[in-house]
Amino acid sequence: MSRLNEADRRPKLRRWVQETASPWLKRIGKPTWVRVVAAGGLLATGLDLAFPIRTTVPYATLVTARDGQILHAFLSRDDKWRMYAELNDITPALRDAILFKEDTYFRYHPGFNPVSLLRAAGRNLLNGRRTSGASTITMQTVRLLEPRPRTYASKLIELLRAVQLEIRLSKDEILQLYLNLIPYGGNIEGLKSASLLYFGKPPALLSLAELTTLTIIPNRPSSLRLGQNNARIVQERNRWLARFRSAGLYDDATIADALAEPLTAYRRAAPQLAPHLARRLRAEYPEVPIIRSSLHPAAQATAERLVQNYANRIRALNIHNAAVLVLDNRTHETVAYIGSADFANTLDGGQVDGVRAVRSPGSALKPLLYGLAFDGGQITPKTKLADVPTNFGGYAPSNYDQRFNGPVTAEFALANSLNIPAVALLNDIGTSTLVATMRKAGFSTVKKQARDLGLSMILGGCGVTLDEMTRLYAGFANGGVVTDGRLTPAAAGQQTAGSRILSAEAAYLIGHTLTQITRPDLPNNFDNSYHLPRIAWKTGTSYGRRDAWSIGYNQRYTIGVWVGNFSGVGVAELSGANTATPLLFQLFNALDYNAPSGWIRPPRTLAMRLICPETGDIPGDSCLNPITDYYLMGVSRHRYCQHRKPIWTNQTGTLAYCAHCRPDSGAVRRMYPNLAPNVLAFYQAQRIPVARIPPHNPACERVFGSGGPLITSPSEGSEYYINPRQPAELELSCQAPNDVETVFWYLNDKLYRKASPQEAVFFKPRPGALKISCADDRGRHTDLRILVRAE
Structure with a gap:
């Protein structure tokens, strides 16, 4: 948040004085000192409203796993590694060390320490130069929020701003803000950033030696550079550890361990796991400094390793990439x-x-x-x-x-x-x-x-x-x-x-x-x-x-x-x-190698029934070997199987009779496959033997049927474009019942050709509307229409 500009600030202050301060002061009676104190309080409140202190800063975005482990870190908008430390990151040991070193009376003063200010002023006057600043943690926080030249006027402003900050925030919040802003050299700011980038761990896991190291760097970030001046830093660290022991801040054994601990700090790369998800979350939550994802760090690391190794193996086949998503079915959360x-890999579109x-x-x-x-x-x-x-x-x-x-x-x-x-x-x-x-x-x-x-x-x-x-x-x-x-x-x-x-x-x-x-x-x-x-x-x-x-x-x-x-x-x-x-x-x-061996149980409403294996329908009279099948009660269709149909034939099975021509004696009832035309055509094309219904009695004077052959080419209502000079041929094909031996093709109601049902017939079309008909030897026919256009 930016500070209010001058044009916005004056009307706001004027309205506050007229509407709030003046009526309240008029109601306050004597003595005078009460009115003075009240006026001072109101003035301070008015100035606080008119000149608010900016406490929001752009933090680096951190994406963590479900358990809090940091997976990915992004620079802040101003290109700083300024990571947000939460209150639980400030351990008692860290708090005690930083307060002892920087501001012993932090918990008691109103933002400035009068005793320290007087002592510093006396030293500066006696020495004729600035030797001591007497800045509290609150004043240092103000300086980090609003950098100014190091002058006495700036110090006065910092003092007033410190009081203002103490009014607005609690002591813990001020300490948290301070630890998020202290410099560590370069573009690294904040104790959490330094902890992760120099020690590879969050502040809560720092040892006493490590956190002491981080408390002394902000005072001299240029001369005490971690990874470059480690020997000098160890000397300064041990000096402060000795002071901690003298003050009884920690026990002797803890101090001894810290003094003996080597300093292995060096600049590490920021965490960069789960980069695609991290960018997706950052785009969805642009103002959130710490975004907690649902990823499981072990599962994510395992999946990343498997995908990368597998991609390396299949790269020889000119296959370069893979993507994986793992979801938890119970929580609906993304695991990897x-x-x-x-x-x-920018060459293969890795991003x-x-x-x-x-x-x-x-x-x-x-x-x-x-x-x-x-x-x-x-x-x-x-x-x-x-x-x-x-x-x-x-x-x-x-x-x-x-x-x-x-x-x-x-x-x-x-x-x-x-x-x-x-x-x-x-x-x-x-x-x-x-x-x-x-x-x-x-x-x-x-x-x-x-x-x-x-x-x-x-x-x-x-x-x-x-x-x-x-x-x-x-x-x-x-x-x-x-x-x-x-x-x-x-x-x-x-x-x-x-x-x-x-x-x-x-x-x-x-x-x-x-x-x-x-x-x-x-x-x-x-x-x-x-x-x-x-x-x-x-x-x-x-x-x-x-x-x-x-x-x-x-x-x-x-x-x-x-x-x-x-x-x-x-x-x-x-x-x-x-x-x-x-x-x-x-x-x-x-x-999930050790997953339970059980499987998802079927719902109670899912039932079993007997069906014919030939069709999946309810067994009929000709279904001899029924099997069981699942079905949805009240939903699945209840249709009886008709995979075979009865036909009356002569004794030799060479002629079929209908109800009108069946003789009174000598006819035999036989069962024949009741196949769909397209299935029958497939069997015939594959030369799979199928018992065919014999031709109908030629002496019968009546022909009955449900429909003509199914025309499979061309398609109903289609448009075809031809070159009139060299017209391409179109195919005529159909599927007919197995009792049909001959079909007749008609173009615009004129007989074109007769053929067997399985034979493909070709013709050269002319531009215009065309009616195509196919009739079988039982008198049944089918029509369709197409449109032929010239290119």
């Missing part, structure tokens, strides 16, 4: 925070905070999608999903390994990170539902991208940060409730607010699935999987292999790992399984 492998950098998540968002599907009742863990080639309105995703698995269970699809089932689920649930859930979970970048996000977002087509992703997985560990990760410890009794994004049942099913170890994202070497921790984890690899993710949790911790290059350069060897997961396992084994 590593923004990059090496903060000092970029990878915890808050926006990156592509790859497949790491899939657990959230499956959780929403569990809660929506669409699936249970053993519901069958189709992992077959599928076109979603022009978007045809493929799996990471470019293979398809056919019908798979939902838990298999999630554990193996299959893309097509995930996109199909998102298509059913809707991108708006997923985006709304992510916004509720605190994904800030997704809020900005919401209008442009489509089905590809579940495969990494959106922006997230490691901070957001780790908090999301911590929400899975906490039963579906996502909370803001705390960077500072919570106050006693303070509750951290959270947002429920999933039910406890869905969160448990996610963790139950992600603990499976028979999955492709397990590291492919023995060293990384030998000490496998009991965790639920999921990996992700972004498009172009620019980002590798691995995020896992157990009952105690959630750890998020990102590996890649801040430059955005992709690397062929980069993957979540083989690049990020090994570091994740190392961190869990180092930070």
Whole structure:
């Protein structure tokens, strides 16, 4: 705070005299001396208001760990190492030493010592020059706050200011302020700064010899420089220790130990641990001199060492950086925070905070999608999903390994990170539902991208940060409730607010699935999987292999790992399984090696039921070997299995009958697979034998069916641009039931060609609106329309 300027000060003083002082003085009667004393008091109060003493100074910012250990120190705004010493930093031994040396009667005088002033004045007059100043600690504090030339007029001002300071602050606060300002040479000010930078420890841990050393330096900071004049400092220190013994300040044994202690002080570097978090906290709390973070110093140091060593090993693969965030699931506090492998490495962007950098998540968002599907009742863990080639309105995703698995269970699809089932689920649930859930979970970048996000977002087509992703997985560990990760410890009794994004049942099913170890994202070497921790984890690899993710949790911790290059350069060897997961396992084994072997218990409302393994639905008449599966009571769909359907055929099974043409005798009821068209097309393309429904009785005069073939190319409502001079061919393809042998393609209601359902047909389009129809040999048909434009 700066002093009031003259224009502001005079009106304020005038108003105070008119409104407060004059009426009060008029009410005071005789005797005169009472009025004089009262007037003096009022005048002093008025001057104090008009000329306040500035007691706020810019301190160096200190960021500490949860236990108070200093992790990082910043220079003050005026480039000083001026660290704030709290009252508990002033130990009784330090207090006794500094008061004995500087101001024995500090506790009793009003800011100045009259006896000392008279004695100093007499000595100065007798000697004809200034030999003694008689400054108290309060007066020295004023001089440090408001430096002035060393004159008698300055001394008088300091005296008055000292009285003013005594009125405003307690004795302990004045002593604290003094110890925060005393100089130690260069840009080091304050006893705490000197203690940390010269002895590498806080003031509370100083020995008597060390604190005595620090009490004598401020009187001669230029000639007694620690690290340069240590021998001379030891002589001066021992002289004062002898005076302490003569005064009986400490016992003889303590003094003897202090006299024998060598002086090993030298200038040390300021603490620089957790640099990314320290800068983040300093930006959030710019005026707080000591910011207490939630970091655990041992966990932070261990994580920093592991990340740096791991980054050194993978640098040969042209992968240069990594970031790690460790959260405590119980307190929601940040335990370790590593923004990059090496903060000092400017070539590889070491000062970029990878915890808050926006990156592509790859497949790491899939657990959230499956959780929403569990809660929506669409699936249970053993519901069958189709992992077959599928076109979603022009978007045809493929799996990471470019293979398809056919019908798979939902838990298999999630554990193996299959893309097509995930996109199909998102298509059913809707991108708006997923985006709304992510916004509720605190994904800030997704809020900005919401209008442009489509089905590809579940495969990494959106922006997230490691901070957001780790908090999301911590929400899975906490039963579906996502909370803001705390960077500072919570106050006693303070509750951290959270947002429920999933039910406890869905969160448990996610963790139950992600603990499976028979999955492709397990590291492919023995060293990384030998000490496998009991965790639920999921990996992700972004498009172009620019980002590798691995995020896992157990009952105690959630750890998020990102590996890649801040430059955005992709690397062929980069993957979540083989690049990020090994570091994740190392961190869990180092930070929580002796964790309890138990796991998160399932909620009581999560029940078991019998289902058909072919579909995951309630067993029907044709389901012979039912198994058990979890389900959400009152939520999961209750649908009976129809994986096989009855068909009436002739004795040889070469013709199928409908209800209108079935003969009165000789017909046989047979069961055939009831496959979706896209699954049947996949089986046929892979040449997997499937019992097909025989062709319908040609003598039947009636044809019944629910719908025509499913046109998979082109896409409904799409626009295609062609070069009229050299038009590219467009593909016509469809998926039809297994009882269809021939399909007929029509362009603008004109027959173009007949083909088998599995055959791809090509044609050269012309600019304009085009109607495409596909009919099967049962009389069923499907239409769609596209628009062809000339470039």
